[in-house]
Amino acid sequence: MAIVDSWTSARAARQVLALARKLLSERGQANSLGLAQELIHRMGALSAEAWPAVFDKLAADFNPEPAAVLRAAQAYADAPGTDTLRVLTELSEPPRQELFRRLNRAPGGTGTLVRMRRRLLDGLKAHPDWRMVDADLLHLLSSWFNPGFLEMRQVDWQSPAQLLEQIIHHEAVHAIDGWDDLRRRLLPDRRLFAFFHPQLPHEPLIFVEVALLPDMPEAIAPLIAKRSEPMPASSFKIAVFYSISNCEPGLRGVSLGNFLIKRVAEHLRRELPRLKVFCTLSPIPGFAAWLQSVQTLDELPGLKPAQRERASESLGRVRQHSATALASPSALEDDTLQEDLRRMAAVYLIAQTPLAGGDPVARFHLDNGARLERLNPAGDRSAKGLKQSHGMMVNYLYDLDRIEQHHEAFTQGEIAAARAVGGLL
Known part of the structure; x- marks a missing residue:
């Protein structure tokens, strides 16, 4: 046979x-x-x-x-x-x-x-x-699949069931736990936008999820809690991109996500003029693996001698803990360890990102013109978050008037970072 x-x-x-x-x-x-x-x-x-x-x-x-x-x-x-x-x-x-x-x-x-x-x-x-x-x-x-040919559409609860099923299936950052979870993510204080191609009108190519909030978030759990109460429109001051998922592996390497975020930001700014801040709440998927693999910080450019010394001391203290211990919820309660992890996350995002082995999410947002704004220890307490980044999350700020400037700086190997993050080095 x-x-x-x-x-x-x-x-x-x-x-x-x-x-x-x-x-x-x-x-x-x-x-x-x-x-x-x-x-x-x-x-x-x-x-x-x-x-x-x-x-x-x-x-x-x-x-x-x-x-x-x-x-x-x-x-x-x-x-x-x-x-x-x-x-x-x-x-x-x-x-x-x-x-x-x-x-x-x-x-x-x-x-x-x-x-x-x-x-x-x-x-x-x-x-x-x-x-x-x-x-x-x-x-x-x-x-x-040039963005000029693509159509951006908002996906809501009235969208066809077949499309909603694809959204559930393709969500790659924060899994959608069934229809109730999806419905919460589509209520008025949440938005979901996707790119479609005219030849594939029923197949989303990539989509981004947005939360409309009064403050910049520091943890993911409140954003995806499916039983949380929707916030009133009068409280919307910040648009937070908290998940972006590619739906079609055959388009790997085709730039879609950067154009989608910018187009969504412009759309929301027109719809809701009171929105003044556009940012992300993002994972750092390569952080834990990098911490386990890095042996020395001597070859990382951009670190001054005093910064390298402090970071090396933090790395030494972090490496006293096993990978299993670092990925346990109890590690989130150790203030000294969390401070060392914040410093090492800053080193990873600022010094390692421009090099081979840099964090892919960081490279995406920084190359897209965002600024490294804030680190959030214990931002993701899920098993996945603890395993890949020891619970650390990061906010990237999209200043729509300075996106091109930040993008150009990144192409030259420079990281746009807020003083609060740079000061951790």
Whole structure:
């Protein structure tokens, strides 16, 4: 039976590849569309076992012709100009990019390519030669999912049940515990916004959850308590982004979240002019792992000698506790330990973030133009929060008038941080 299944998968892969070559050779637009639709149908029916053969061939057989590219490059070098550059550009582009474009023109093509990349990413580590296929897909998807093409919608309790179910399923930061929990997150003092693509109108690509509050929060539990009472609109002074979740793994690497946060902030500022502060309450998912792995702070740039000495002393005291002890609720009651953890969190976020191994959430918000505003010990007392960050959470401030300035500073390796956080070093 396994032999039959393997033969069937190989045959299906060959058929898909033959149809792909035929689609690339087709000149007529009408025939091209029909072939693309047939190819989309066959790709949708491919088994998981058949896809590696397809990716192998896409990586090996759908590349530019080296000799032709070399001749075109020499022609351009000899006579730089519009015509020689056009020929070089056309010949150096992998044929699989044109294949993906033709697929994208057919109904269902966009979703097919997104799902195709999801499968490819799952096997990329074991098949590094697929990276060139991924690079072409990412290049095209980044254009097709440009925020200018995306629609931002507010999701509320009146949204279709199928959409609400997807929100519950895809929430990746603070799990939604059923319909009652979701309903609380959609009451008037809570908002949820998502990006949608015109070709995937019923599939949220990414969504952000917002709490409207009178003060900047220091703990997540009150924000997601499903039996809490809604606050009156007259108390709304601060908009807090407390969760952002990607729904489509096939779009990894396509910038969506940074544009969504900024667009939501502008929308809320127009709707509720009394909102003056936009911030986050964010996890620090890499903090605990970094604390366990870092051996010395000598190689961290940006720390002055006195700061490095204080941080090294704090690190030494923290490392006297086991990882299990640090992740226990009792650690939250040790004031000395919490002060050391605050200092080490500041070191991690300010000195380590610009480097390899920096916190991914911190990099996202700081690169997005936010400012590191405040550290919150015991901000997340959940088992997950204690394990990944010893309960520590952080507020990032989005000053809409200084976002670009902070973003530019981050690209130069500088962290925009409030004095209260910088003073912990």
